[in-house]
Amino acid sequence: MGIANIVFIVLFLAGSALFFVNARKIRRNILLGKDTNRSDNKATRFKLMTLVALGQKKMFSRPIPALLHLFVYVGFVLINIEVLEMIIDGAAGTHRVFSFLNFENFKLYDLMIGVFEILAFLVTFGCLAFLIRRNILNVKRLVMKELNGWPKTDANLILISEILIMGSLFIMNAAEKNLGSTYWFPVSGFIAPIFSGTSESTLHFTVEFCWWFHIVGVLGFLNYLVISKHLHIALAFPNVFFANLNPKGKLSNLQNVTNEVKAMLDTSFVPPAPKEGEVNSFGAKDVFDLSWKQLLDAYTCTECGRCTSSCPANKTGKLLSPRKIMMDTRDRLEEVGKNIDKNKGSFDEDGKSLLGNYITNEELWACTSCNACVQECPVNIDPLSIIIDLRRYMVMEQSAAPNELNLMFSNIENNGAPWQFSPADRLNWANE
Amino acid sequence: MTELKIKTMADFMATGEQPELLFWVGCAGSFDDRAKKITKAIVKILNHVGIKFAVLGTEESCSGDPAKRAGNEFLFQMQAMNNINVLNSYEVKKIVTGCPHCFNTLKNEYPALGGNYEVIHHTQLVQQLIDDGKVKVKEGGAFKGQKITFHDPCYLGRANDVYEAPREVLQKLDSELAEMKRSKAKGFCCGAGGAQMFKEAEKGNKEVNIERTEEALTLNPNIIAVGCPFCMTMMTDGVKHFNKEQQVKVMDVAELISQANDL
Numbered sequence: 001m002g003i004a005n006i007v008f009i010v011l012f013l014a015g016s017a018l019f020f021v022n023a024r025k026i027r028r029n030i031l032l033g034k035d036t037n038r039s040d041n042k043a044t045r046f047k048l049m050t051l052v053a054l055g056q057k058k059m060f061s062r063p064i065p066a067l068l069h070l071f072v073y074v075g076f077v078l079i080n081i082e083v084l085e086m087i088i089d090g091a092a093g094t095h096r097v098f099s100f101l102n103f104e105n106f107k108l109y110d111l112m113i114g115v116f117e118i119l120a121f122l123v124t125f126g127c128l129a130f131l132i133r134r135n136i137l138n139v140k141r142l143v144m145k146e147l148n149g150w151p152k153t154d155a156n157l158i159l160i161s162e163i164l165i166m167g168s169l170f171i172m173n174a175a176e177k178n179l180g181s182t183y184w185f186p187v188s189g190f191i192a193p194i195f196s197g198t199s200e201s202t203l204h205f206t207v208e209f210c211w212w213f214h215i216v217g218v219l220g221f222l223n224y225l226v227i228s229k230h231l232h233i234a235l236a237f238p239n240v241f242f243a244n245l246n247p248k249g250k251l252s253n254l255q256n257v258t259n260e261v262k263a264m265l266d267t268s269f270v271p272p273a274p275k276e277g278e279v280n281s282f283g284a285k286d287v288f289d290l291s292w293k294q295l296l297d298a299y300t301c302t303e304c305g306r307c308t309s310s311c312p313a314n315k316t317g318k319l320l321s322p323r324k325i326m327m328d329t330r331d332r333l334e335e336v337g338k339n340i341d342k343n344k345g346s347f348d349e350d351g352k353s354l355l356g357n358y359i360t361n362e363e364l365w366a367c368t369s370c371n372a373c374v375q376e377c378p379v380n381i382d383p384l385s386i387i388i389d390l391r392r393y394m395v396m397e398q399s400a401a402p403n404e405l406n407l408m409f410s411n412i413e414n415n416g417a418p419w420q421f422s423p424a425d426r427l428n429w430a431n432e
Numbered sequence: 433m434t435e436l437k438i439k440t441m442a443d444f445m446a447t448g449e450q451p452e453l454l455f456w457v458g459c460a461g462s463f464d465d466r467a468k469k470i471t472k473a474i475v476k477i478l479n480h481v482g483i484k485f486a487v488l489g490t491e492e493s494c495s496g497d498p499a500k501r502a503g504n505e506f507l508f509q510m511q512a513m514n515n516i517n518v519l520n521s522y523e524v525k526k527i528v529t530g531c532p533h534c535f536n537t538l539k540n541e542y543p544a545l546g547g548n549y550e551v552i553h554h555t556q557l558v559q560q561l562i563d564d565g566k567v568k569v570k571e572g573g574a575f576k577g578q579k580i581t582f583h584d585p586c587y588l589g590r591a592n593d594v595y596e597a598p599r600e601v602l603q604k605l606d607s608e609l610a611e612m613k614r615s616k617a618k619g620f621c622c623g624a625g626g627a628q629m630f631k632e633a634e635k636g637n638k639e640v641n642i643e644r645t646e647e648a649l650t651l652n653p654n655i656i657a658v659g660c661p662f663c664m665t666m667m668t669d670g671v672k673h674f675n676k677e678q679q680v681k682v683m684d685v686a687e688l689i690s691q692a693n694d695l
């Protein structure tokens with residue numbers, strides 16, 4: 001075992017360990033949310049996950065980005081086999097350890113390398129097209145104001161890194177071909193001539209350099225995931241699995257309200273005592289008041305903006321953007337997580353909250369609860385449920401509803417209708 | 433015009449009878465002048481096929497939908513529990529609603545509070561009646577050759593995945609059914625849901641109903657068909673905004689069927 005193998009093993013272990021530490025933090029942050037039961041109907045959930053996450057079903061309502069995304073997705077998943085080979089090579093000091101798969105009468109390894117090259121080409125093509133859509137064509141949902149700053153940089157960084165990682169593979173193979181390698185290189189075969197006349201030592205250096213670039217790039221990328229919207233490549237699966245299976249129109253029932261209302265209507269009803277440490281508040285003010293599924297939603301959001309581009313409020317110039325609701329939830333949750341890290345495991349009250357510091361009343365009151373955002377989301381995120389929970393807090397804890405809505409409430413309370421009509425006149429239509 | 437035959441649950445109770453169906457009228461259907469016409473159209477259809485149905489009359493109260501969507505879960509549950517008390521005391525089993533919001537709330541949100549009923553929307557009922565041959569649409573009826581576009585109510589469509597019932601009904605009218613670009617699961621809201629009906633819209637650069645009506649009008653329809661009293665208000669206002677009320681009518685699916693049969 002040479003020094004290079006030791007360096008590789010150390011790098012690999014450090015990179016993986018860092019990833020696990022950060023992944024655990026994300027898990028911890030998600031579990032700050034309240035409990036909600038999503039372990040029923042496993043078969044249905046599994047089917048949904050297969051269709052929507054694995055099969056990308058909802059992406060295909062917009063075919064062009066769906067196809068480009070499919071290239072990147074399939075390429076990304078399958079090329080991991082090659083990454084596995086590189087890890088073994090790196091640790092054991094072998095070269096192309098899977099090449100034994102080239103059998104006498106069937107060159108399986110050639111086929112694999114060739115297919116990976118084609119996939120890598122499609123990934124590169126997809127990423128380039130995505131960069132163009134974001135930065136030159138300025139596709140509307142990809143340049144909206146909530147993406148200014150980090151989100152825009154994040155998106156471009158992901159695409160550029162993917163192109164570089166794939167590029168290093170091509171250059172490596174091209175240099176190797178010039179060293180006499182006879183594997184099937186359907187893509188890098190085309191660029192191999194750029195190395196003609198290059199000295200053998202330079203070629204060897206190029207192969208080595210690209211190999212390290214690729215594998216360090218992959219490790220870097222793995223660790224980049226946790227601070228990026230790219231986390232969806234992992235979380236899309238659990239997120240779809242645990243998605244709400246009810247009809248979209250059904251909003252959650254607040255059990256603590258049910259207890260109070262029952263106690264009001266029936267004096268003999270004794271509401272169950274709240275669990276220890278639980279404050280009986282209504283709706284959500286901060287990330288702690290949301291469910292773990294809503295927080296998982298926030299980490300899964302890819303910031304694609306399909307929700308926002310179909311939101312009637314956003315379409316007509318209102319402040320509301322369901323994508324921003326998800327981004328805000330994640331940002332606040334990250335802030336809370338960092339606070340907990342700094343305070344050795346407990347949250348130090350910072351006087352901030354999701355409602356108010358991140359999401360304003362004006363945004364929330366613009367929602368028509370039309371469910372277009374929920375329908376459109378390719379990974380089954382439910383921005384509406386967060387909007388409703390925040391509204392509940394505004395109305396029931398802060399009495400901060402717009403006046404017209406307060407009037408509507410008192411009409412319902414007094415007349416049993418949202419307008420000021422007498423309940424005694426309810427059947428008048430029959431005789432008019 | 434024949435007299436409408438309407439009995440309340442209390443009327444049935446007095447004679448010891450149980451109706452097949454409860455017609456949940458809803459607040460808009462009871463009080464809003466335009467929506468009352470939809471209510472009557474539904475009653476005409478029910479009378480025409482001779483279904484034994486009842487209304488709650490003055491015992492009906494707001495389903496609580498706008499309160500719930502606005503975040504007032506207290507008020508919603510108060511309304512729901514009171515309504516459930518009434519419905520359960522009459523042993524109601526099957527309900528048809530004239531409003532997708534009531535439909536959604538009764539169907540999906542009442543069970544958690546003890547109200548379990550079979551709930552359908554009036555377009556589903558009409559579709560069933562047509563399928564069963566109980567309602568026949570006359571050939572070459574009033575709407576023959578007219579261009580109709582259907583605006584999906586969010587609470588019937590996306591909220592409950594009912595897209596085909598209203599369309600199947602409209603197809604029976606011998607007219608041309610034109611789809612807007614944003615229809616079915618991609619349908620665009622009229623702007624009234626989520627308690628927006630009861631407040632001014634937040635600051636923006638356009639009203640939602642104007643955006644939607646504009647889209648419908650690009651098809652040059654004779655009729656914009658709706659299935660919700662709130663959509664009715666929003667689309668009617670939208671058509672007025674574009675000064676098209678002479679050319680384009682906004683009508684509920686139930687009204688179309690009842691008029692096609694001269695009910």
Ligand code: SF4
Pocket residue numbers: 307310311312313314320321322366367368369370371372373374383384387
């Ligand atoms: S439910 Fe609300 S946030 Fe979602 S698309 Fe409709 S109006 Fe926009």
Ligand code: SF4
Pocket residue numbers: 300301302303304305306307308322323326376377378379380381383
């Ligand atoms: S919530 Fe869904 S649709 Fe909206 S930006 Fe995030 S991933 Fe895209």
